[in-house]
Amino acid sequence: MKWQLKKLGDYIEVVMGQAPLGEECNKDGVGTIFVKAGEFGERSPTVEEWTTNPLKIAEKDDTLVCVVGATAGKINYSSFRCAIGRSVAAVRANSTELNNIFLYYFLKSNIQTLRGKSQGAAQAVITREMLKSLEIPLPPITEQLRIVGMLTKAEKIKDLHKEGLLKATQLIDSVVSNEIFAVN
Known part of the structure; x- marks a missing residue:
């Protein structure tokens, strides 16, 4: 079935990650879960690190996107609230017209498109604007x-x-x- 293509940016919020200082991170479970691209799994990230200074937050049910390097375009679903590092973006529906899990599957099916659009001579980079410019068939x-x-x-x-x-x-x-x- 064909649905009208809509600009994804009209239906989402994108939070670009930011890394706390090294001394603000730990493996002892103190603070907020901290997710970096290296913790991406098949569908959801593994929990390996925490931070006492969460700078950028992904909420439960956000779609996580690796935005820098060899893993650029890799997609995970956040089943928990967490801080995100600089190589990760959190994408969330900000409209009642878009379901977060539908958004996850849409982004997952567009990995090659995202990688193809990624920019950077030394390493691939996916920008907020690239994510927002995708067109989504919106039933x-x-x-x-x-x-x-x-x-x-x-x-x-x-x-x-x-x-x-x-x-x-x-x-x-x-x-x-x-x-x-x-x-x-």
């Missing part, structure tokens, strides 16, 4: 929620499939090493 919110529901179910099936493959591989490795090639 009604009820349709966005239906699409999000389908994609969320598909992600769960994908996760179960991965888990099943991992368990099957472990079982095969165990049987082969312990039963067939065991040295008595």
